[in-house]
Amino acid sequence: MNKILIFMILFTSFIKANVLDINILYLEEQIKKPPTLSNVIEEPKDSALKGIELAIKDSNRNARFLNQKFILEKEISYNHEDLINKLNQWTNKNNTFVILNVQTKLLNELLKQEKAKNVIFINATNNSTQLRMNSCNKNLLHTAPSDAMLSDALIQFLVKRNLKNWLLIKGTNPKDIEIAESLKNSAKKFGGNILEEKTWKLNADIRRRAQLEIPAFTQGKDYDVVLTADYYGDFGEYLYFNTWLARPIAGTQGLQALTWHKVIEQWGAAQLQNRFEKHAKRWMNSKDYSAWLATQIIVSALSKTKSLDKETNLKLFYSDSFEIGAYKGRKLSFRQFNGQLRQPISLVHPKALVSTSPQDGFLHPTNDLDTLGVASFQVSCKE
Template identity: 40%
Template structure:
C-alpha cells in the first residue's frame, strides 16, 4: 500500500498544482489590454425599408473574441481586457486614442472611416499595432498603407473579385450595372469594373442611379424602364452600399434576370447563413452575447482580437512589435471558421480570407472559386496581389521600425 501511495504522490501534486494555477494562484499574470474605438458618421435617411446597421456592430465581435481569448488565457496565466469607446465625432475618437495611448495601450481595433483611420495610425506611431475593422477602401491596401496597420475587414476589391469569379464560373458574363450616388457606391462599382476586366466579364451597360423618388410607391413603374438596354444581359449588378434603391431591383427588371452585388446575391466577409466548418457554434455564441446575428464588421473585430490572442498564446508576451512580427510569420495561422487557415499579406497587411456569396436566407457559394489559380495561394486571387500594390509594409526589419 505504501508503495502505491509513493507512486501516486507525484501525480496528486501535479494535479493540485495545475488546479492551483488555473484558479488564479499564479503570482504574475500577463495582462493584455486592447483598445477598441468606433466612430461611424451619420449616413442620413435611406429611401427604402432597409434594416439599419446595428449601432454596436464591431464592438460585439470584439467582446466575443475577448471571451474566447480568456477561455484559453486562464490556463496560461493570461488575461485579456477590452477598453471600448463608441465616439460621437471624429474629435472624440482621436481623443480616445490619445487617452488610451497615454494609459499604455498599444494594441487597437478600430472601426472608423478611412481618413480617420490613417490619422489614427500616424498618431499612434510605430510603437502600436492597429487593426482596421471598419474601412473597405482599396487605397488603404494599395498606396495609403502604414506599417503598423493591418486589415481584418475585407476590401471592396476582395468582395467584387469573389463575385466576378462566381459570375465567370456560371458564364453570366454580360452584365448591366447600376451605381448609386454615394462615395461608397462609386468605390464598390469601380472595384467591380476592375474585377470584370480581371475575370473576363463585360458591362453591356453601366448606369448611374439618379432618381430620388420613394421607390416604395414607384418601383414597379420606374425600374423596368430604367433597366431596359440596347443589349441583352445575363444579370444585373447593383452598387448600392447604403440600400437606397437596390432592395427594389430584384423582380422589377425589364428582363427576367438575377440580381447580384450589394443586393440580391451578395459577397460578404461574414453572414448569418455561414454555418459550416464549425461556424454554427460561433454564430450561436454571438447570438447569446449580442441578441442578434453576427455581421462582417463583427467578424472583422473578432478576427483582430483573436489574432492578438493567438499571438500572445504562442509568444507568452504582449509586445506590439513582437506580435506584429509573429502575425507575418509562417507560424501564424488564424482558425476562423471559414474552412481555411487565415494569414496576413506581407505587402499590405490584409487578412487573407474566403468570401461567402449569399442571399438573405442561404449560402450560394464561396470564393475563391476552384479553377482560379495563383502561384502562392488561391486566396490571393481576391483583392490586390503583391504586384498590383505599391505597399511593402513588411520590407523593413524590426530594427529599422
C-alpha cells in the same frame, strides 16, 4: 492547517501578481447616415463591438491558464477629437493593440499620431481598397476584406457560371462609386463584360413607383445579370422582378459577397453562431465577425509570444508560420505586402449559402486565396 492555508493564500497572490493584463482598445466612429428612401433593415448599432466582447469572453476562460487576462477599453463617438484623444491617452500607458471601426479619413489621422507607431492597429470594418494599395504602415493589419476581395469573389462565381454580360447600376454617394469601380476592375481582371453602366439619380421614394420607374430605367442590351452598387439601399432592393429583362441581381443586393452571414454553418461555424446569438441576442454579421477575428488574432499571438512588444508580435503576424483557424474551412494568414488577411468569401442570398470563393479553376502561383483582392504589384509602397 493554518500553514497550508497561508501557503495557498500566498501562492494565489503570487499567481495574480504575475498575470499579464492585455488591454485592447476599440475605437468606433459613429456615422450620420444619409436618409434612406426605402424600407431597408438597419444595421445593428452595436455591430463589431459584440464580436469583440464575445471573443474576449471566450478567450479569458483559457487565458487564465497562461496567466493572461484580456481587457476591453472602448471609445465610441461622432467626434474625431474624442477618438484621437482616447488613442493618445491609451498609448501613453504602453499598450499595444487597437481594433478600428472607423472611416478612411479618421483612420489616416490616427496613424499620424505621435505614438501610433508604437501600437498595432487592426482594421475590422473598413473595406477601402485604396487603404490596401497606398498605406505604408506595417503596423496596420486588416481583418475586414477589401472591396476588391468582395467584388473578385462575386465576379469569379458569375464568370464560372458563364454569366459574363452585366448591366451595372450605381448610386451617387462615395461608397457606391468605390464599389462600382471595384466591380469594373474585377470584370476586367476575370474577363467579364459590363455592357452598360447607369447611375441612379432619382431622389424620391420609389416604394410605390418601382413597377413604373425601374423597367424603363433598366432597358438596354441583353444582359445576364444586373450588378448593383447601392451601399445604403436606396434603390437596389426594388430591382427584384422589376427590371426590363427578367434577370438575377447581384452586388450590394441579391447575391452578395460577404465575410459572414447567418447561413454559414459548415466547419463548426454553427457553434460560433450559437455562442454569438446567446451573447448578443441577434445574428452575427460581417462586422461582428471581422472584429471577433481581430480579437482572436491578438489572443492567438499572445499565446505564442507571451509579450506585449509590438515588433515581436508584428514579426509573428507577418511570418509564414502564422495561421489561424476561423470557421472557414481554411487556415487564414496575412499578406506580407499589405497586412491584409487572406480569407474565403461567402456568396449568399438572404436565406442560403450559394457558394464560396475563390472558385475552382482560378489559379495563383502560391495561394489561391490571393486571387481575391489586391496583388503585390498593385501596392504603391513597400517597407
